[in-house]
Amino acid sequence: MSRYLSCRFWGLEPYVPGEQPYNRTYLKLNTNESPYPPAPGVLSSISRAEIQRLNLYPDPDTRVVSELIAAHFNLDPHNVLLGNGSDELLSFCFQAFCDAEHAACFPDISYGFYPVFARIFCVPVQIIPLNADFQIHAVDYCPAGGTIFIANPNAPTGLTLSLHEIEIILKANPDHVVVVDEAYVDFGAESASKLILSFNNLVVIQTMSKSRNLAGARIGFALADQELITDLRTMKYSFNPYNLNRLSLAAAAAALQDKDYFQSCIQKIMNARVFITVELEKRGFQVLPSLANFIFAKPGIPGETYYLGLKEKGILVRHFQQNRIRDYVRITVGTIDQMQMLLDATDQLLKEAG
């Protein structure tokens, strides 16, 4: 820390992304990326002509992609705002909808960025513990008394709330915004996007990083009532009007148009999720019933030992030091071949552990 850093940020602990080591090649099952490349049309969308236009700013209103997203969800483009990854949109929500009187309310076990955003924007937090089965209990949010942030499916558990439970939370909190972070919703959960026109306190945030195979392009989008979108647009235009670059916008448009490829990638991941769940359970693991592109599993050996053992064998998974979940690891669901590699390494580790 330099002596120039504002005292507001002394002690700020930044978000820690999954490791990206350079010293050797790993099978990366630690950041919930897709194992599949972007849709074939994405490649041709990054054309020579598009590259030649990089001397010009991109469209700050992201009209083409906003219209495609609106059509996909049967909404109006005024209900859509794009962000540089969904992280940016989440940060806009913390800035727009939280303050000293509107604490950020979220579970004790959830996406690690929520407490970081609360800290950097000086927002008080109200932590609402998951129940003993790691489930979000809707009643605990009725009402919550602040701006609610719920990842659905939740991370790192992969567990979901039903649309009905989300509706109960929305109805119980008419004076507060409810942000539903749906980074993993396409892998089997039900989206709250259906409720946008019925609730003017709902923001749904999705990403193209996971189910659309575009983590490197940084594209997220928010869906909400037009007035909430206007608030979020104010944040965006006060920070970085050109938050999506030309090449990412071209990639997003191409990916959104290829619905068959989208469906086939999701289906393969969901099949691999069943495979790895069943196989790990055969080996004595407890695996939470995930509807995400990752599973949260408790091995028969300590979580950290399993994580370090896999790392030694060239496979990265995610282990968290938080007390309640230190016995678990989060494993990204990849291809069946990748899952077989994980199982082979697991069998060796279990054998070594006796």
Ligand SMILES: Cc1ncc(COP(=O)(O)O)c(C=O)c1O
């Ligand atoms: C629950 C959740 N929300 C949001 C994000 C951010 O996704 P991105 O910024 O890539 O859109 C992630 C990333 O892993 C996540 O796990």
